[in-house]
Amino acid sequence: MKNNLIPDSERVRSQKFKFFCLVMLAVAISLVATAQVKADDEIKVGSIFDLTGGLNIYGIQQSQALHLAVNNINENGGVLGQQLEVVEYDAQSELAKFTQYTNTIILRDKIDVLFAGLTSSSREAMRPIVRKNNIPYFYSALYEGGACDKQTFITGASASQQMSVLIEWAIKEYGPKIYIMAPDYNFGTISAHWIEHYAKEYGGEVVGSDFLALTVTDYSPTIQKIQAAKPNFVAALPVGANQTGFLEQFAAAGLKEKMGIVSTNYGSGNQQVVVSPDAGEGIVASQEYFMWIDEPNNEPFKAKWEAAYSLDEPIISEAADVWNAVHIWAKAVEMAGTTDSDAVIAALESGISFDGPNGTVTMQPGSHHLKQNIYIVRGNRTHGFDVIQTFESVAPSFEDQVCDLIANPDTAEHFTPADL
Amino acid sequence: MELDFLATLLLSSLSSAAILLIATVGLAVMFGLMGVINLAHGEFIMFGAYATLFATQIGVPYPLAIVFATIVTAIFGGIVELLIIRRLYGRIFDTLLATWGLSLVLYQSAVLIFGTVTPGIGLPISNVQIGDYSISVYLLFLILVAAVLIGSLYWLLTKTSYGITARAAIQDRETASAVGVESARINTMTFALGSGLAGFAGAILLPAIPATPNMGFAFVIKAFLAVVAAGPVTLTGTVAVGSTLGMVGNITASFWTSVVGDIVFFLLTITILRIFPLGISGRWRLKL
Missing domain, CATH: 3.40.50.2300 (Response regulator)
Structure with missing residues (x-):
């Protein structure tokens, strides 16, 4: 029989509320139970x-x-x-x-x-x-x-840890003029700041820089600007798969014979696997670990x-x-x-x-x-790296x-x- | 400013325009000609790139791998038309949703099948020296590819009987059917043609732009803008707009930064659409 004193919607609501309370109670019990099981053995x-x-x-x-x-x-x-x-x-x-x-x-x-x-x-x-x-x-x-x-x-x-040894090494190896290619967000801009900082410290000079969105795939303007700036080496910080295309286009334009190319993050996402042997050979990277050390x-x-x-x-x-x-x-x-x-x-x-x-x-x-140690390595033709120099316990x-x-x-x- | 700088700038901006056009013509056929908004266009390019990569890995020489990739992507496009697009002609928003879903499926499938890193095939290391500057031969070759591609597409769509029936089937389906054109089959073929062109783009650009699951995203926005700004005279309009946008974008990026290059690209598109709401070719009297 229908209970006319309480409207339908009200009844449904009170039933829903009861159900809700039960569910919450069950949840609370199970939480307490799992917390106790967890207690001290793990x-x-x-x-x-x-x-x-x-x-x-x-x-x-x-x-x-x-x-x-x-x-x-x-x-x-x-x-x-x-x-x-x-x-x-x-x-x-x-x-x-x-x-x-x-x-x-x-x-x-x-x-x-x-x-x-x-x-x-x-x-x-x-x-x-x-x-x-x-x-x-x-x-x-x-x-x-x-x-x-x-x-x-x-x-x-950290960037200062990798950059200090890499920039010092590269200025000695290639010469003082640096061009920066970096992604257009805080990793790229702050890293670029570090490159300038250490360039100054070790007698180098940043002759140009280009900050690129991660969706850019056509790097011919960057390559044009690099050639106009005539650096001794390029500090490239490609992030994500699209930017590995820069390394291909850099090599294909014949720039690898004219200047060095160094990076603090090349290899950290296995970019050396994607890049062809011709483009990857000779790219210098510095990190705290490489599989080949x-x-x-x-x-x-x-x-x-x-x-x-x-x-x-x-x-x-x-x-x-x-x-x-x-x-x-x-x-x-x-x-x-x-x-x-x-x-x-x-x-x-x-x-x-x-x-x-x-x-x-x-x-x-x-x-x-x-x-920790920082390793400077050079890309080889087999999608791997050869260690050039180990800097021990870099602070x-x-x-x-x-x-x-x-x-x-x-x-x-x-x-x-x-x-x- | 030195002459060698200007000469390489001109060539490199032409190559940028060529890359944009190669990536866009497939969309010009699908969207410009058929009116199908294919949000999976970028993923069709990715499909072509991976098909090429797969073929080269099993030992097929690169030029043949391009042919293979183009055909496989065209067949795939034909199947997509039969299963999905066919049911949605004239329902623009439904097509939008369906092709967007398709793009997600294709993206995730690529991640599952090929993983996140796959060895690329690399650009040939040969370049032309102009004064103090050098430019990759492959990028120059792409200018030629774009020219031949567009020339043959124009010929295919205006001079062959397929081209004429294809345009008829799209312009006036009923009249075309009345004179004996099997418009359903022709539409499948046209969609497959557009897909094949996308696959070709992925294949021919693969040395410069490594295959990755999300590579399509980099192309699809600019490709759509170029086709929309081109307007009703699809092919010629796309060539005009695409090469202008590509070159201007490249030149501004060469003098300032790629961000400025992109801003100029988008501003120019907006300006074109403000002045020519139907696209730049709104009042042209060309066929295609």
């Missing part, structure tokens, strides 16, 4: 990388390196006698997803540490969230430098990688950066005897070092950047200069060369 490692979309040429290997490192640690008894468990999200090469998943992974999954991000914009999106929640966060990619924050630790090379820990690292995945696609520097980051964190937790964030951060600021595939790397207590000089988180633990900044 340490949770958070991971957010771009597994799909345009940036997955980096993100897939970053994630693979994280899983490889975690498995390696677990096989050797875990951390503090506990196994590590990975909680992973795919950021889909979308900036908004980083913000969303960082909140989820901290608040719902209750991770103990976060490894995430490739672009500087993704790091800047996550930095305030990890700061608020006091979770140690590792950013593992080469970048323009200058990030400074108590919870943030950086294992990739001769270091005692590189061979075992490569063997593990090959067993787990394959070496058909060369290992990129970001993968080594993630591997180092996970191991440094694990070492810091062992040292602290707990996963408590403050204690782990204190251990990370104790001058901790690790023998990675790229030699010994040391976390600088004040700047949270790594002191992140700019970051050490502007960022001291021991003396000023409340700093939360992204310094640029203008702050010098």
Whole structure:
């Protein structure tokens, strides 16, 4: 029988409300239950990388390196006698997803540490969230430098770190006149600033520059301008697949015989695989890791990688950066005897070092950047690189200069060369 | 300013115009002639590039690989017409949505099949020296390719019986059917022709522009603007607008930056459309 005192819509609404309450109750119970299960037998490692979309040429290997490192640690008894468990999200090469998943992974999954991000914009999106929640966060990619924050630790090379040795080497090798080809966003413009800075320091001179959108495919105007400026070498920072076309067009115009070409990021996305042997041969790059370097820990690292995945696609520097980051964190937790964030951060600021595939790397207590080797390499005809020179334990000089988180633990900044 | 600078500037701006025209003619056939807005045009170019790459990897010499890629992309375009486009003639927004969806499918398929990095085939390292400047022979060769391509397309669409029936089937479907033109089949062929031209573009540009899943995006905006600004006399209009825009863009980028080059490109397009709302060829009396 129909109850005439309560209108239909009202009844439906109250039923809906009851149902809603039940659902919420169930959710609350399950959350409490999972939180209790989690309690003490596992340490949770958070991971957010771009597994799909345009940036997955980096993100897939970053994630693979994280899983490889975690498995390696677990096989050797875990951390503090506990196994590590990975909680992973795919950021889909979308900036908004980083913000969303960082909140989820901290608040719902209750991770103990976060490894995430490739672009500087993704790091800047996550930095305030990890700061608020006091979770140690590792950013593992080469970048323009200058990030400074108590919870943030950086294992990739900064622009000043790579640039100082590369520009000095190139001025000696080719001569003082430099032309800059760079992408038209903060990585390109800040890196260009560093090139000018070190050019001045080592007696060079920037004779021209061209900043290009990532959608440009026809580089004949740039090549025309380079020929008009007559530099001794070109500092090229091509980002993304379209800009590798610049290297083809540069070689085809015959410019490689007339001038040198150097880069801090060529190879970081396996561009040497895409570029033809004629165009790739002789391009000089500088980074903190290349698969072809001769270091005692590189061979075992490569063997593990090959067993787990394959070496058909060369290992990129970001993968080594993630591997180092996970191991440094694990070492810091062992040292602290707990996963408590403050204690782990204190251990990370104790001058901790690790023998990675790229030699010994040391976390600088004040700047949270790594002191590490920088390798100068030259592209060969087999889509690989030959090492020309190794610069041992290069300090992140700019970051050490502007960022001291021991003396000023409340700093939360992204310094640029203008702050010098 | 030196003479050698101006000479290479002229040649390099002609090569920019050639690249733009090669990437645009397929769209000129589809959009200009058939009125189909194919948002997957860029992905058809990408399809041609990967087809060429696939052929060279199994040992086919590059010139034959271009032919292979053109034919395969044309066949693929024909299938797309039969399955999707055919049902949507005259429904512009539905075509827009369907081809956009198709472009997403093609993009992601390329990522899944070929991964994110694939070895390219590289530009031949030979160049012409003009004074202090040098320019790639391949880029000069592209100027010739664009000229031959447009010449033969013009001949195909104005002098052959296919061309005449194709234009008839599009201009007045019913009358064409009444005089015995099988317009459905002709439309499939025309769409396949446009697709084949896109595939050819991907193949011939492959040495200069490496194949990547998202390469189409770089072409599609400028290609659309050139065809829209060209107006009703599709082919001649596209040649006029495309080469002007390509050259002016290149020259401004050579003197200032590529950003200024792009701004000038877009401003010029807007200006053309303000003065000639129907496109630059709105009052021309040419056939095509």
